[in-house]
Amino acid sequence: MKPTIPLGLFELKEEMKQRKHQRMTIKMRSFMKRIGQKRRTELMVATVNKHLKRLKVRAYSSTGTQWHRLKMEEWVTFSFQEVEHSPHLIQVRTSDLPFRLYVHQEEALRRLDETPMPFSGILSIPTGGGKTVVAVHWLLKEGVNRGRKVLWLTHRHDLLDQAFSAIRTLATDDLVKKGKAISCRLISSDETHESVKAIQSTDQIVIGTNQSIAGQLSLLQENWLKANEDILIVVDEAHHAVSETYEHILTTVSKKSNPTILGLTATPFRTLEEERGLLKKRFSDDIVYKLDVATLIARGILAEPFFKELKTGVKKLPTLSVADIQHIHTADRLPPKVEHYLTIHQARNALIVKEYRSHKHVYGKTLVFAMNRKHAILLTRQFIEAGISADYFISGEEKKEEALKRFKDNELDVLINVNMLTEGTDLPDVQTVFLARPTSSAILMTQMIGRAMRGVEAGGTASAQIVHFHDEWPETISWITPNELYQDEEAEMKQRFVENQRVPLTISIIDKWYKSLPKEEAEAHRFVETIPVGVYSFIDPSQRQSIDILVYEHLATAYESWLANMVVVEKHEVAAMLNRTAKSYFREKRHTFGFHEQDLAALYHYFSQTKTKPTLRWLKDRDKVDITRLAEEITQRRLYGEEKKHFIDTHWNEEQSFIAVYFGFNKLEFRKRLELELIRLEEPELFSRVE
Structure with missing residues (x-):
């Protein structure tokens, strides 16, 4: 059937209904194809607008440009015109049995009960350990049940929905003994949520993003808070609490009310004394309760994860x-052309099937996450052709419910699915998850691998195989990898140097490195200290230029801490903010080599324009230019005369070495610097005053 405007818009509306937030973002080119049009005439625009109005659907863009004036490669969003802006009333259900808590959750709640209120502390439980359940249990019992208002702060829209879902699940009469319903508002810029203006004094829980709350904080206080009122505040992802936006909210609310502040984090802090002073200052009562991944695995609550990453070979x-990349980061959706390319990529799909067939005895019952319906069908066909019992399941398609039932009954080895996460389907005995679709959302990644992470105590398995199929993407895209979510601090430091997390030295990086360090300043330090450990690489969105910011070891922690807490400020505040950043994060290091205020400005400008934080790419070839290491080896091996010369010449002429490139193929300069390193080793006291 040839596509028409009425038919295309009707199908688009039906597809919107199937989506979680009931909206859809596609490129103008795809939209025009859906409605069977090639050119935008006045008559066509009027006809589309008429049908949009009849269907109660509106079309708009994130830039504010009218839909019919967008370029073919730009994005247009469709959503329902009438968004209900009433409080989210959560019904308090009658419960025959209390919600089952694990031992560590009971321990955490007991510790919270023992801590005198008001307090300001942190709850640290790893991903998958149920820290949200603990926080919601506590706020319902000690907050709503006792007439205290609750403010839940987070920095992401998806975390708002997750918190609301947990509150709805746990809202039973054994925790909330007064009232039959809870008035809960979701506050963010998302169309499915509300603004601060909608908050009423009778609302019991407000869940909001820090940006939306901070933007109208005075209105929140005026309409919702009473003077000296007791209030519970939950800060999701507590490491963000030291940012200026959070600090403004918490400090301002504390002046009017009496807050008890609970920070949630999956990071296994040992003690806040070891962390930045600002975090310790905000959570003055330190850690209320903490638990590590190893304990959850030992108790059988989490399966022991075994991660495997396979490079698909997809490079071209x-x-x-830039708009595509921004859309990936904000909407976690691949552009249609890329999604189609990966969907039909024969070698990629063949690799997925081959990996399972070759290790079937290890993987067992496996859930595959595909990109779209076509991808699921193609993979299913290839699995079956390989002699593997498989089928696919698409969320919202009733005709495929039989496939899900067969998988539960162990009649299928493999189930390929799309959007199963919204189904609430219980599949505790899944042994393996194949991640055949990329995601930039930590929440989605957690949900996907969570399908295999249930331990024996939780009705699952003792171990879980997590297989991630990795494509070669531009460095500017920050995809989430599964092992990022289940690593302790020590493992995180090690992970920074894993092969796939690092980038090679390039001629351009070496050239920038050489030119950025004055000779006298460089010679005042051991050569190894002057080799960058990583680089921030991104494209300036306004100048369309590639930016490379070299990061040295003594500055890396400061950069990462600042970026973790970076927020957008008003234009007139940027200079002052950058000045404060230099003083508070870099302190005395701002006077050392490698620090440039323009680098801070470039990083902030990129974040403010794209709402994406650049990723520090760690360099993997530092040893190829490490003259300090050469000097140490010469000293240890006691090389002199011809032996020493032969050793030096070998490294100078080595094809894979960047030493010659760094010194501009000036061997004399290289030999001078090498001798300086040798003297530093032989007589370090000569350099004590310099360093």
């Missing part, structure tokens, strides 16, 4: 525009 992806 369709070119991505």
